[in-house]
Amino acid sequence: VFFFFASRRRHTRYISVTGVQTCALPILGHFRLKHITKQIIQNSLFFLGLLAVLGWMIDKTWFYTGMNLPAERVDHIALVLFMLVTPVFTFFLDPLMSYISRKHEFEADNFAAEKRDAQKLISALIKLNRENASTLTPDPLHSMIYDSHPPASIRISNLLKEQQTS
Numbered sequence: 001v002f003f004f005f006a007s008r009r010r011h012t013r014y015i016s017v018t019g020v021q022t023c024a025l026p027i028l029g030h031f032r033l034k035h036i037t038k039q040i041i042q043n044s045l046f047f048l049g050l051l052a053v054l055g056w057m058i059d060k061t062w063f064y065t066g067m068n069l070p071a072e073r074v075d076h077i078a079l080v081l082f083m084l085v086t087p088v089f090t091f092f093l094d095p096l097m098s099y100i101s102r103k104h105e106f107e108a109d110n111f112a113a114e115k116r117d118a119q120k121l122i123s124a125l126i127k128l129n130r131e132n133a134s135t136l137t138p139d140p141l142h143s144m145i146y147d148s149h150p151p152a153s154i155r156i157s158n159l160l161k162e163q164q165t166s
Contacts, residue, residue: 022112022120023128029111035104042100054082094145101148109155110162118163125152 030036057063058078061071067081112121129135129152138151150158 022116022124025112025115025121026105026108029108030104033104033107033111035108039104050082050086054078057082098145098148102144102150105149105155106158109159113159113162114166118159122156122159125155128152 058073058075063078063081064071064073069077069081109121112118135151137153138147143151149155
């Protein structure tokens with residue numbers, strides 16, 4: 001937690017000690033709910049899969065000739081070419097990865113709301129968004145596809161809903 005806030009000192013300048021503790025609770029929630037471990041495993045499997053595809057494609061002449069390169073195998077060129085081409089074919093995974101990340105954020109927020117008053121977390125979220133000059137209501141479609149964290153307005157509604165059910 002110290003390293004998180006040490007790297008984000010400008011955020012903590014405007015929040016009280018209670019606010020800092022409240023902001024740390026979702027991070028602890030990620031740790032307690034094993035989100036970090038799950039993300040490491042998920043990313044490792046994803047990159048191992050990409051390396052397997054690269055291993056298969058490295059011997060294919062069409063992989064090189066499709067980009068107007070000589071058909072001979074050159075490992076460093078194959079790696080650079082693969083890094084340039086991969087985002088085009090993994091673009092459809094962005095919404096799935098964002099969905100998983102946002103789900104983890106809601107779970108971490110709910111963990112924080114169980115440990116401390118949800119109103120304090122809501123207040124800290126509003127202060128952080130105000131100080132970062134970010135909008136509380138970004139475009140929902142863009143946010144759903146590209147953002148790893150839900151917008152503050154959705155997080156606040158989720159916290160209020162969680163507060164009413166408990």
